[in-house]
Amino acid sequence: MRAISTTIAAGTLVLFMSAQVWATDAGHTSEAMEHAGKSQAHGEMGHAKEALQHAKDSMAHAKEAGKGHADAHKHMDEAVKHLEEAIKHAEMGHGAESAKHSEEAIKHMRKSGH
Structure with a gap:
């Protein structure tokens, strides 16, 4: 009986700890998308300097988000490639x-599932 209680307690702890990791991945994806959107908007207005800074910020967050899960990783890698081009x-x-x-980077971030 004690082993069952210990297993349930350990499983609950792991669940709560992994939930924070998922939230962090989602936060990085959200930040990456926000900066990519700003980069796109500034680029369309011809503000290359501002587009550059937001693309760099987006890429940093995209790389962090891609570290989380295998499925997300594939799309975040593609997003990073487009951000490098941006x-x-x-x-x-x-x-x-x-x-x-x-814009292409944002599409891949959306497909990442975060």
Whole structure:
């Protein structure tokens, strides 16, 4: 009987601890999407400097979110690739092209399931 109680207590503890990890992944995805959206908007307005900063911030959060789960990881890797392209184009002053890559990054973040 004691083993069953211990197992239930340990299982409950693991559940609560893993819930925080899921919440953290979702938080990073949310932050990544927010910054990617801002990057896209600034790129469309021709504000390459602002698009660059938001793309960099988005990429940092996307990398953290991708560390969580295998399914999310695949889509977050694709999002990071597009954010790298968004950064490259923003550094060259190509706001519109940067915006396109930010938009693609957002699509992959949505598909990540977080």
